[in-house]
Amino acid sequence: MTTDRPTSDWNATSYDRVADPQTRWGAEVLERLPLAGDEVVLDAGCGTGRVTELLLDRLPQGRVVALDASAAMLAEARGRLARFGDQVEFVQADLGQPLPLAPPVDAILSTATFHWVPDHDALFANLAPVLRPGGWLVAQCGGFGNIARFIEVAASVDPNFRRNRHNFQTPEATTARLEANGFTDIETWLSPAPTPFERGAELEAFLATVCLRVHLSGLEPDEREPFVHAVAERMSEPVLDYVRLNIVARRAGDLPRP
Numbered sequence: 001m002t003t004d005r006p007t008s009d010w011n012a013t014s015y016d017r018v019a020d021p022q023t024r025w026g027a028e029v030l031e032r033l034p035l036a037g038d039e040v041v042l043d044a045g046c047g048t049g050r051v052t053e054l055l056l057d058r059l060p061q062g063r064v065v066a067l068d069a070s071a072a073m074l075a076e077a078r079g080r081l082a083r084f085g086d087q088v089e090f091v092q093a094d095l096g097q098p099l100p101l102a103p104p105v106d107a108i109l110s111t112a113t114f115h116w117v118p119d120h121d122a123l124f125a126n127l128a129p130v131l132r133p134g135g136w137l138v139a140q141c142g143g144f145g146n147i148a149r150f151i152e153v154a155a156s157v158d159p160n161f162r163r164n165r166h167n168f169q170t171p172e173a174t175t176a177r178l179e180a181n182g183f184t185d186i187e188t189w190l191s192p193a194p195t196p197f198e199r200g201a202e203l204e205a206f207l208a209t210v211c212l213r214v215h216l217s218g219l220e221p222d223e224r225e226p227f228v229h230a231v232a233e234r235m236s237e238p239v240l241d242y243v244r245l246n247i248v249a250r251r252a253g254d255l256p257r258p
């Protein structure tokens with residue numbers, strides 16, 4: 001039976017274990033962020049901090065604001081990032097709401113997060129004022145067409161599976177939203193990232209923790225594992241048809257860093 005329960009929190013321990021694809025993508029995205037090493041950078045949707053850790057390695061004299069809506073994710077990130085001491089500030093906040101950050105940060109990095117935020121007009125309206133003029137926003141999230149084949153497989157196993165659970169946007173709509181919210185020098189593009197898994201435990205743990213997480217929260221506990229297994233079995237090959245939306249932009253205005 002499927003109910004309309006609100007989204008459950010993440011299983012942060014499991015996410016930390018299975019998030020190799022997200023960490024790999026995050027490392028590539030991080031390379032696009034120009035850094036001198038002494039900036040303050042917001043990691044918007046830091047999760048368990050695996051990408052945040054790579055970011056901190058590039059900021060020997062800088063700091064990171066590690067922001068996430070999930071208490072479980074932030075708890076895991078605190079453990080992983082403890083060695084960085086007061087170089088990291090943890091903030092629990094919703095990117096869909098005005099952000100409790102002051103003063104503005106020098107840059108924003110965000111990986112594998114924006115597609116979980118239902119309203120991207122609000123998202124960019126909330127990010128702009130916490131970024132200093134001239135500062136970079138470098139991000140990647142699920143984009144238009146992301147896991148479309150996989151979603152059809154899941155829906156073929158359970159007709160109650162909601163296809164439009166995520167906010168997978170096009171580059172064109174994203175560019176328009178960024179412009180409307182005071183960003184400039186905007187580049188947005190899609191990149192296919194088909195991701196293979198080992199059939200069995202590896203694939204099923206990933207599906208349960210990431211792709212099927214919200215749907216599972218609406219199932220009875222004893223229905224969850226059989227559903228994940230049935231979906232995994234129905235996939236013609238153990239490959240998730242990921243498509244990433246990449247974003248590089250600067251906040252308008254060219255104020256020098258103080």
Ligand SMILES: C[S@@+](CC[C@H](N)C(=O)[O-])C[C@H]1O[C@@H](n2cnc3c(N)ncnc32)[C@H](O)[C@@H]1O
Pocket residue numbers: 010019022023026044045046047048049050051067068069070073093094095096110111112113116117
């Ligand atoms: C797939 S994880 C990505 C974590 C990390 N950036 C990475 O690449 O591994 C998505 C994260 O976005 C966070 N998130 C989802 N919606 C959010 C929102 N509205 N505001 C803040 N964080 C949100 C989740 O709690 C989760 O930690």
